Amino acid sequence: MRHAWLPYFDAVNAIIFLAPISCFDERLTEDPSVNRLEDTLLLWKAIVGSKLLGKITLIVFLNKCDLLKRKLQSGIMVNKYMISFGSRENEVGSVVKYLKDKFKDILRADASEPRTTYLYATSVTDTKATATTLNIVRDGIIREHLKHAEFV
Numbered sequence: 001m002r003h004a005w006l007p008y009f010d011a012v013n014a015i016i017f018l019a020p021i022s023c024f025d026e027r028l029t030e031d032p033s034v035n036r037l038e039d040t041l042l043l044w045k046a047i048v049g050s051k052l053l054g055k056i057t058l059i060v061f062l063n064k065c066d067l068l069k070r071k072l073q074s075g076i077m078v079n080k081y082m083i084s085f086g087s088r089e090n091e092v093g094s095v096v097k098y099l100k101d102k103f104k105d106i107l108r109a110d111a112s113e114p115r116t117t118y119l120y121a122t123s124v125t126d127t128k129a130t131a132t133t134l135n136i137v138r139d140g141i142i143r144e145h146l147k148h149a150e151f152v
C-alpha cells in the first residue's frame with residue numbers, strides 16, 4: 001500500500017522519517033519472513049528514490065536508542081541479524097554510526113538529485129531531548145528556506 005500514499009506528500013516541505021533501530025532482531029507482524037530493520041531500509045530506499053518526493057527535506061530519526069541500548073546490554077548481538085555489521089563493537093554508538101552510514105549510502109545511490117537530509121539518534125519518549133532535537137531541525141529547515149530565498 002506504500003506506493004498509494006506517496007503522492008499525498010507532494011505538497012510538504014519536510015518529512016520526519018522515524019526508523020525504530022531497536023528492532024534489528026524483530027520481524028514484521030504482517031510478514032514474519034521480513035526483518036523490521038531491513039523493511040525500514042527498504043522504505044527509506046523507496047522514499048529517497050521517489051521523484052515525487054525529490055524536493056522534500058528528509059529528516060531521519062534513528063529512534064528507540066534507549067531500547068536499543070537495553071537490548072545490547074542484555075547481550076543480543078547485532079551481527080547475528082545484520083551480518084554486514086561484522087566485528088564492530090556491540091554498543092549504541094557504533095550501531096548508530098553504522099546505520100547512519102547505511103542511510104547515507106542509500107541516499108547517495110538512489111537519490112535522483114542531491115538533497116538536504118539530516119540524521120539524528122533519538123529516543124522520542126525522552127520529551128526534553130526530543131524538544132531540543134526538533135528545535136535544531138526547525139532551525140535547519142528555516143535556514144535552508146532562507147538560503148533558497150537568498151536571504152543568507
Ligand SMILES: Nc1nc2c(ncn2[C@@H]2O[C@H](COP(=O)(O)OP(=O)(O)OP(=O)(O)O)[C@@H](O)[C@H]2O)c(=O)[nH]1
Binds near residue numbers: 066
Ligand atoms: N522507550 C521508547 N519507546 C518508544 C520510542 N518511540 C516510540 N516508543 C513507544 O513504542 C510504542 C510503539 O510506538 P511506535 O513505534 O511509534 O509505533 P509503531 O511503529 O506503530 O509500533 P511498533 O510496531 O511497536 O514500532 C509506543 O508505546 C511508543 O510510546 C522510543 O524512542 N523509546
